[in-house]
Amino acid sequence: MPAGQPALAAALPRFKIALPVAALAAMFGIIFWIRPAILSYFGIGLLLDLAMPAVFASMAQMCVIAINDIDLGIGPFISLTSCIAATLLVRAPAAGLLALAAAIGAYALMGGLIHVRRLPSIVVTLGASFIWLGCALLLLPSPGGGAPSLIAGFVNLSPPLVPLPILVLAGAALLGHLLLMRTARGAVLRGIGGNAKAVEQAGWSLARGRMLLYGIAGACGVIAGLLLDGINTSGDATVGAQYTLTSIAAVIVGGGEFVGGDVSPVGTVTGTLIMLLTGSVLSFVNISTSWQLSVEGGILIVVLGLRAVARSA
Amino acid sequence: MTAAAAPLIRLAAIARDFGSVRALQGVDLDIDAGRMLGIVGHNGAGKSTLMQIIAGTLPPSSGAIAVAGAPIPAYGVRAAHALGIRCVFQELSLCPNLTVFENVGIMHRSLRGAGWRGRARHLIRASLDAIFPGHGIDPDRQVSSLSIGERQMVEIARAFSETEEKVRLVILDEATASLAGHAATQLLDFTRAARARGIACVFISHRLAEILAYADDIVVLRDGGIVGTAPASGLDEDRLVAMMGEVRAPAGRDAGGARSAGVPRVEAAGQDGESLPLRVHAGEIVGLAGLAGHGQRAFLHRVFAAARHRERGLAVNGSIAHVSGDRASEGIFPLWSVMRNISAGALGRLSRFGLIDPAAERALAEAWARSLAIRTPTVSHLATRLSGGNQQKVLVARALASGADILLLDDPTRGVDVGTKRELYARMRAHAAGGHAILWYTTENAELAECDRVYVFSRGRITDAIDRDAYSEDRVIRASFASAPPGGGFARAG
């Protein structure tokens, strides 16, 4: 770790968050400039409603990345929880709740397994991804099912003045920030990613820390699945598939690092919105959807490239 | 507290093994409240291991620990912490991704709930102010943005900070190594005040003057055992050095002979009045001396890099091989056999039509294993299964087998027993005599006697160049604390 240039080094964390925030602001600017009509209660609600599940997917990934792990199974896990919500939770709410709790428990146990047996998280979660998807398909072989009225009712809420997605996004960012960045326990959890030995030397159990973070990740996955079910009013065993990669991208674009426990909930929300709104911006400026993936890849490269330049400057 | 009362901490017959390495062999030690115990000893003597056992972060293999006269059966971090035992570990143990005050929160479990951030900030600021007046460290800074010295200050201040749990013992394991001179003085002066309040201190340092000036008692550790205990008042630097090291007469060797003039293998320009120039010729063994972390290792890396790319002020002529004493992180390939570890540097010569010849590879490895007397059942044995000293020999064999013109040795005898060391010295001499140039950084002053010339580093600069005839350990120690070469105003650091 270079000890020199403390001023620059001190500025880097700020730059890391300022960059995505500026990019997001620019995207909103373009959207509202091209289509001022979207700047309405209805428009914003529609523009951002899918950000609700996506943000929780990214939050789950963030919890795992916080301890230098990677989760290749979060997408199928979200599919599974949305299938549980669409079937069990509708037919037999008690069994559904139990299944969701078991899913969270399974996530925590997976964290425990990784810690105790010192397995590489990337492979364990890869294997788990097949299991989640398999369970989802067994539960719901073809898309269908319904949505519990409570959840469907929630996603259709029209709170006064501010559209629901904004409230949910702001709430997730705020709550995540308070829990992870402001509480003493949050600091300990992030500390594991930064210097696990130091945390252990201060008397904390690393096994418990990892299980807790995986458990929170599982809980975020469940929330994402529930929201997805509410929005779609049905379950689908493949509906969450692309969250696996976009959540990783969102965490990193939002200023997170793969190693070092350097993550931020606010950045993660920002990163998620950037990944999500790329498609809308392209659609509004009438660029063919063929190039959407290219633009997403390009944004990743530009943001991370700029960050690397800032780091080595 | 009278002398008759039980000591704050009593260690009885503490031993600790790391695999086949015996780091501590039955240490008995008392630590008294209100006094500072200084511990000195060569690298790898077992100082840090002992401290980790006291701090509860490492269980002893055997032995007993009693605090204030009461034996503690389930001794561990939590127990130690509850008893008011704090340790500033040798390697930094702050989380770089957290702020200063968050790191304080990690140590004090009682800092939680509403307002913990404010309390943590206040706590660390107060402690920093008390120990290092004028420190200029903002508790809201992220640790990764602090300099090494500042991080060290934070860690020290954190160890002395008190919540409801009172501090009874603070261990400072080479805590002054990365502190600027006046910060070190501030710290040591502060410990006087702390001792007056009944807090015990354990202070480990390679700066003997500090230990002598501030410690109440001094313990000397060698090869995992205590070889001497004395009140500091009765000791001086010479006697302490004598207790620490085996004072060995330099082994006889014929001066010169292979030593050649001509184009130097390595040549580093000096800086006027700041740093002396350095030169290594074929056939020479050149030592790099000074306190650990004063630029010797960085210099070796610069030389290594200069063999491939251009470097300003550094000329390297010839191929280069590197041997590190830090086997685990920059030497041994853990998945490879002894054979492959040895042959790694010589693959070019072992290849026929682009393919490595297995018979030739085996022959090479076996020849070197025999020549260096590496103790291994076969050369197909996993290198990590060997003892530390034999692993080190594997690395030396790799470098020698590569046939490089220049050999860089980075403290290559760390954790190596005396017999092996002697073998290696002889091997180096023979290698140099064979027309190779050797650049050797060591933290053991006794090894410097093996060199044709010694350059002493202090704060990244070369402050003295001592020829073999003029060599004395005293001169090395003096130059180690100098801030500039003799010509440019020689000053003794304190």
Next chain:
Amino acid sequence: MGQRFANAPRWIWSYLAAAVVYLAIVVIAAGAGSFQTFSIALQFATFFVIAGLGQMLVITAGPGNIDLSIPGVMTLAGYLATGAMHGSNAGLLSGLALGLLVGLGAGLFNLALIRLLRIPPMVGTLASGFIYQSAAIAYSSHAVTQPSPLLAAFTSGRVLGVSAMTVLFILLTAACAVGLQRTRAGRAVLALGQNRRAASLAGFRVGGALSLVYLASGLLAAIAGILLAAYSGGASLDMAREYLLMSIAVVVIGGTSIAGGDPAPPGLWGSAMLLGLLVTMLNLLHMPEGVRLIATGGVIIGVLAVATPQGP
């Protein structure tokens, strides 16, 4: 010998598991067509092995190294190659050249991201994979992809009941295994994967080794894409979709250490056969897709847990 013996079980596991599944198939089908089942599974395993070989090299270069752009490269190379062939043997060479060029270009681009821009390989290749896939999407709307008959025949042709393509890539796998263990460049990759610093200090060209594996991965992905497209009678946009995770799964089940430095080329065949035969077996048992996936996941975690050596 001791070391080699200790390492052997790591890739043996996949062969054992594959053998068990194969025996189960023979029993279930009461012996009907058992050689054919084997040879067909082998033929399909080949595509996984080709892509897995590149992924294995990248993973061998050490922690954090993983190539997520493989599906993108496969799709793009498959499209461009079969698009240029236009169903005629005249276009064979230009098609092949175009496809391989895609692989080389992708490898270079990935390297630029990783070495020049210092983007972590995982996101770098994720991003570049998006770009390759998107290029394929854009190209697909005005392309007619039809492989040259010669190439198509090569992918499905048989010699003594075994596909010629399979034989070729068994040879390539063997060459790769030898290359890794017995050439200087191979040893550099192994050393890099075990300990980057030590490798550099031991005199290995670390940067060169890293470049080698990413270029190889790009090229092999391109080859897999071209052959898959040729075999399928043309490219499709999601022809490589399952290769994102499967290329990693094949490598890991095959006994390659995800921590780097310890590749297991023979294991690729064992694990690709295992995954293929598993599907056949569950198909024969009329098991639903869900069970097949759960079995796959169980196999991955199970093999990992069995084959991961436990430190002190």
Next chain:
Amino acid sequence: KSTAHDGIALSNSYAGNSWRQQMLKMWKEASHQAISGGIVAKTKIVNADNSASQQESQIEDLILEGWKAIVIDAASPTALNGVIAKACHAGIVVVAFDSLVTAPCAYKVAYNYVHMGQIEARFVAKSLHGKGNVLEVRGIAGTSVDTDIHKGIVETFRKYPKMKIVGSVHGDWTQSIAQKAVAGVLPSLPHIEAVVTQGGDGYGTYEAFMAAGRGTPLIIFGNRQVELSLWAKLDKKPGGYHTISLSSAPGVSSIALWVAQQILAGAKVPKVVNVPLLQIHANQLQSWLKVLPQGAVATPLYSQTWTERLIAANLHHTAPPASPGPETLH
């Protein structure tokens, strides 16, 4: 009511196979006719990557862009229901075709896939004189298209007690996957007399049989050019080759466009518009092959007037108009 100032957008879940490419081409041709004829103002195509959530977000963007009608080829029969309800709520006409949706407010342009299965099974049973082993190559598991065709096949074969389905695999309507799946089970199967497919998988099935060294069974073909030219090739051999080609035509996108336009124009349109399947018989084979470039998919281009007649037939439960032939293409 004039639709001259209205815009109609197509949200397509996936553009990665030849059927969908052809479908998009047909949409573009129909769009061209509609725009140059002054019938609608503009059209647009948005393709997703086969994921429901991406398609969802794209449809949301289309709603925000103010399109009057959105035509959907869906990634999931149910996952889009939420956003479709929002579109309907915003007064947008939603027409689903090909891969349908269950949202009640959406109009559907539907093939009768149960009927498709029935025709296939009846043809096979008649050709084999009511006795033989059949392999069923199915589509993508879990889709309604697959379950419907399967249903038609099974219920028809039930009437022929000596017709046996001895194996069933999922070929996902893709040559390569069908080939892999068929090749995987073939060794453990008895002699197969016929293969019922769902279209798009006939060529791969044939390849698998060849690779296994088995004789050519009766394979029901779809409408891919490779399938049709394979048929022509097999037919040249002594004895000929007796089969039919049965499939959904990608040109259905043009029907969906015109249906959407008709609804916007205020015409009376039933919630479900049934479209006849594209059947190609041996006598039509050559004329189709003449207009089909390599890699293409056989389909007519449906016109506005043809669609009007189709709608009328659906309203009055009369026979649908005869399917246009290859001559509608240029």
